[in-house]
Amino acid sequence: MRPHCRPKGNRRTPTGSGRSRGTGIYEKEKAGGRWKGPYTGRRLGLPHFPQETPQEAEGVNRRELLRKEGGRGVSFGTESPWVALAYPNTYEVGMANLGFQQVFRLLNEEVGLRTERAFYEGASVFSLESGLPLRAFDVVAFSLPFEGDLTNLIAALHESGIEPLSSRRERPLVVVGGMCAFLNPEPVAPFADLSVVGEAEAVLPEFGRKLKELWNKPKSKLLEGLSDVPGVYVPGVSGEVKRAWANLRIAEPLSPIVPARGAFGRMVLAEVGRGCGRGCRFCAAGFVYRPVRVRPAGELVEALEGYPTPVRRVGLMGAAVSDHPELEAICRELVKRGWELATSSFRADMVTPELVEALVRGKVRTLTLAPEAGTERLRKVIRKGLSEKDLLRAAHVAGAGGIKKLRLYAMIGLPTEEEEDVKALADLVREMAGAFRSEGGTEVGLTVQPFVPKPATPFQWAPMAGERVLKERIRLLERYLRGSGISLGRVAVRRALLQGTLSIGDRRAGMAAYYHVVERLSWREAWRKAGWDPDVLHSEKKKDESLPWDFVRHTTKRSFLWMEWKRAKKCTDD
Ligand code: SF4
Numbered sequence: 001m002r003p004h005c006r007p008k009g010n011r012r013t014p015t016g017s018g019r020s021r022g023t024g025i026y027e028k029e030k031a032g033g034r035w036k037g038p039y040t041g042r043r044l045g046l047p048h049f050p051q052e053t054p055q056e057a058e059g060v061n062r063r064e065l066l067r068k069e070g071g072r073g074v075s076f077g078t079e080s081p082w083v084a085l086a087y088p089n090t091y092e093v094g095m096a097n098l099g100f101q102q103v104f105r106l107l108n109e110e111v112g113l114r115t116e117r118a119f120y121e122g123a124s125v126f127s128l129e130s131g132l133p134l135r136a137f138d139v140v141a142f143s144l145p146f147e148g149d150l151t152n153l154i155a156a157l158h159e160s161g162i163e164p165l166s167s168r169r170e171r172p173l174v175v176v177g178g179m180c181a182f183l184n185p186e187p188v189a190p191f192a193d194l195s196v197v198g199e200a201e202a203v204l205p206e207f208g209r210k211l212k213e214l215w216n217k218p219k220s221k222l223l224e225g226l227s228d229v230p231g232v233y234v235p236g237v238s239g240e241v242k243r244a245w246a247n248l249r250i251a252e253p254l255s256p257i258v259p260a261r262g263a264f265g266r267m268v269l270a271e272v273g274r275g276c277g278r279g280c281r282f283c284a285a286g287f288v289y290r291p292v293r294v295r296p297a298g299e300l301v302e303a304l305e306g307y308p309t310p311v312r313r314v315g316l317m318g319a320a321v322s323d324h325p326e327l328e329a330i331c332r333e334l335v336k337r338g339w340e341l342a343t344s345s346f347r348a349d350m351v352t353p354e355l356v357e358a359l360v361r362g363k364v365r366t367l368t369l370a371p372e373a374g375t376e377r378l379r380k381v382i383r384k385g386l387s388e389k390d391l392l393r394a395a396h397v398a399g400a401g402g403i404k405k406l407r408l409y410a411m412i413g414l415p416t417e418e419e420e421d422v423k424a425l426a427d428l429v430r431e432m433a434g435a436f437r438s439e440g441g442t443e444v445g446l447t448v449q450p451f452v453p454k455p456a457t458p459f460q461w462a463p464m465a466g467e468r469v470l471k472e473r474i475r476l477l478e479r480y481l482r483g484s485g486i487s488l489g490r491v492a493v494r495r496a497l498l499q500g501t502l503s504i505g506d507r508r509a510g511m512a513a514y515y516h517v518v519e520r521l522s523w524r525e526a527w528r529k530a531g532w533d534p535d536v537l538h539s540e541k542k543k544d545e546s547l548p549w550d551f552v553r554h555t556t557k558r559s560f561l562w563m564e565w566k567r568a569k570k571c572t573d574d
Contacts, residue, residue: 062128065091068260070309071268076115076129077108081138081173081215083115084127088142088152091119091128095259098269098317099178100143103200105256107141111208115141120156134160137172139211142192144178147502148495150187150510154517157191164514166193166235170219177203180502181233182243183284184455184549187502187510189235193219194226196233197552198244199274199289201251203231233552235507242553248274248293253303258311267313267342270300272330276320278347280372281383281568282411284454285319290555297326301333315342322350331358345370345409348386348394356401367398370409371432373417374425381416381568388428395432399439406436406444412473412491413451413465415568422473426480433486447489448477450496453504453537455549456556458564461541464500467493498523500537506548508532 085104087094094100094117107115116127118134125134134140140162142153153176154164163169167190176188177196185195196203207229214225227234231244248271255269273294276286304314314334321327321343327350331341341362348369359367371391373379379386398406410425433444450470453462465473470493481488501509512530515521527534541547543562550558 062126062131065128065260070258070266070311072254072256072308074105074108074256077112078114079112079212080114081211082136083107083113083139083141084118084125084132084134084137084172085115086118086120086125086134086140086142086153086156088120088144088149088156090121091259092261092263094119094143095257095261096263096269097143097145098255098271099145099200101255101257101269102252103141103143103177103204105252106200106204107208111204113139113208113212118156120152124159124161125156135162135172138215139173139175141175141177144176144180144188147180147187147499150180150502151498151513151517153188154191154514158518164191164518166191169193173219173222179284179288182552183288184503184505185233185235185552186506186548187513189507190510190514192235193223194232194234196231197241198231199246199251201246202244203229206230207232238551240551240553243288243555245274245289245291245555248295253295253300254307258309264315264342265313266311267315268304268307268309268311269315269317270304271295271317272300272321272324272327273318276323278320278323278385279383279564280385281381281458281564282372282414282451282454284457287457287556287561288554289319292320294324297330297333300330301337304334304339305337312338313340313342315344317344320347322346322355328352328355328358331355331362335362344368345407346394349390351394351397353397353401356397356403360402365403366405366407367403368407368409369394369398369432371425371428372409372411373414373421374410374423374428375421377571378414378417378421378424381571382411382414383564383568388431391428391432392435395435395441396439399436399441402440403436404442406432406441408432408444408446410446410448411451412448412477413470415451415459415462416571417451417465417473419473419476422476423480426477426484429481429486430484433484443487444485445487445489446481448474448491450491450493450500452496452500455504455547456552456554456561458561458568460504460547460561461543461545461565462568463540464497464537466538467497470496497534497537501532501534504537504548505532 085107087100104115104117107113116129118125118127126132144153157164166174173193174191175194176192177200181188181195182197185197188195210226210229214222223234223237226232227237233241253271258266258268275289275292277292278286280286334341335358341359341364345368372382372384395406408429429446436444453459453464474491478488508530509532512526512532515526515529516523521529
């Protein structure tokens, strides 16, 4: 084991008295006195759990993963209740999420709770650090950044022998955080005993203190007490909840762990800032991470300088990385100090020859731009604030600067979109590809996502296009792009529709997911049984219509969002 994954000073089993309501595992361990390595049910007189967990049998070797991990690591907390920090997707996806890693460090090092990681790989879940089954933990805390992963969250609980419905469950306590939990906590409310509404650094220290203090109380008293913590939403107990946000000075800039494998390769993740002030009307990240906060270049470079890893690759993270006022200086300095760079998408109007030069010297070969829509009119509707000139210029600059691959992101089914917008998108992408290739660029790829209305944005009132329209427009786009040499990624229309329903739905939408996953009903039967009409997704909402997430108070007022929605329908970005 590398030092970072070895529990420090906590090899003795915690002796918190709250264990008495648990599964019995803890009392037997207490009798044994010491923690003896990976859990087996047989040692504790419980049904046998093999040393090799099902994930390991399928080739996910947790010891191998731990051995290959790098970075500064995390000092494990010693206090109970014990927490499994679970990600409802694979190790690669979870560990590429900086928020997940930040919460892992926070719970262990600042809150002091013994916390282990767990990932859903399609079977019952075991913790990564000691191979304990999920149900052996007192608290299971999920990070849920994508609505589509709610079905995985339910499956992870169910397949791990934990009752998914909170009303039927005494323990473990199930907590849900992440962007979905603070955009709209209602679809997860049937499963979560509580949701963390806001940024972890602002909520978890007080939450952890209260959790330790009240852990021995009956569940109803525990939840009542926790509902007093700012940023905590307890379904059925809490009223209005104000989304909490943190000063970046108290947030660690770097991921504590360099994963053994990552969705974007092995790298240190560095947060350059939070929030975005551009106000694109479809973008949840642009609204719910306000206010905009940027990290000074010096702080970031200094933190990376002392970071212990032989992997000299850093991913620059944030909602609007290219808006960082010192981005070019950060890139230059990091390259000078021997770091390779990786970045998320850039705004086309922020791409300069100097920035591209710094990126290429940092071994960046692919640049991602997001025109989002094909016509100036539609880009005004979504308030993207990019002209065709900006986009073509960025493609030229990228090709001339030595970028080899251009990746473009766009949406279909946007409010007010017509077929001619789809044709214009194909034309724009062809022109950008031409500009890029004329300067030496080689590969161009287009990724298209159906527009999904998101809570807390001006488009929360917008209808989502139906399956037939979306599929027709994709076919149209494929036809227009034929022979262009531009690769078009597969578009998962049904998955996007499910995401839309779980994005704007209420508890019934969550229950439908439960019936689908646990009772194996088809989606059609599940919607009917839950009493939810999935077609509401396709109709525009009215001004005063009550929305499931109305009780979450964000920094942007509803009246402003409504004004923006009206402007969008008038096709203006003023
Ligand atoms: S799409 Fe990008 S630029 Fe627009 S608000 Fe979101 S993060 Fe900001």
